[in-house]
Amino acid sequence: MSLFLPTVSVGKATDITPELIRAMDANAILLDVDNTLALHGSQTPFPGTVEWAKHMRKAGIRLVLVSNNFKKRVEPFAAKYGLPFLSLSLKPFPAAYHRAVRRLGVEPGEAVVVGDQIFTDVFGANWAGIKSILLVPAGMEQSLSFRLRRALEKPIRRKIKEKGCGSQFTK
Numbered sequence: 144m145s146l147f148l149p150t151v152s153v154g155k156a157t158d159i160t161p162e163l164i165r166a167m168d169a170n171a172i173l174l175d176v177d178n179t180l181a182l183h184g185s186q187t188p189f190p191g192t193v194e195w196a197k198h199m200r201k202a203g204i205r206l207v208l209v210s211n212n213f214k215k216r217v218e219p220f221a222a223k224y225g226l227p228f229l230s231l232s233l234k235p236f237p238a239a240y241h242r243a244v245r246r247l248g249v250e251p252g253e254a255v256v257v258g259d260q261i262f263t264d265v266f267g268a269n270w271a272g273i274k275s276i277l278l279v280p281a282g283m284e285q286s287l288s289f290r291l292r293r294a295l296e297k298p299i300r301r302k303i304k305e306k307g308c309g310s311q312f313t314k
């Protein structure tokens with residue numbers, strides 16, 4: 144069960160502050176794309192996220208996008224943020240996260256995975272030995288496999304709420 148629990152749980156990406164990342168003893172974010180920064184497949188960033196990314200970087204937090212989606216989806220999107228990216232990352236397998244921390248020049252212990260999915264972002268982070276922040280998914284996907292994953296997430300999200308995951312950082 145604990146492999147499916149994030150270090151911290153917040154509502155959306157823009158709720159994350161440099162102070163929160165520092166309180167987690169980190170200085171880098173490995174950032175999911177779909178339903179974290181935009182609706183699935185959309186090139187339109189969620190309001191405030193471009194400015195948020197800029198603010199985080201100004202505060203000394205390093206950022207890289209880590210997406211399972213195709214290069215042709217992620218590359219133009221990353222350009223809007225001026226961020227490096229990894230596409231076709233095969234999350235939850237840890238290889239891309241390890242590549243991402245090397246790309247940023249940090250240790251795994253200094254990084255935080257941020258994403259909306261328990262079975263890819265959170266499980267992958269735990270597998271890679273990296274801290275994580277789980278977001279509330281912003282959009283509802285239509286495909287059956289996605290709807291199934293969201294249904295399987297439900298009891299875990301309930302447990303996260305009960306445990307108050309990461310409230311020691313956010314208070």
Ligand SMILES: [Mg+2]
Pocket residue numbers: 175176177178179258259260
């Ligand atoms: Mg996602």
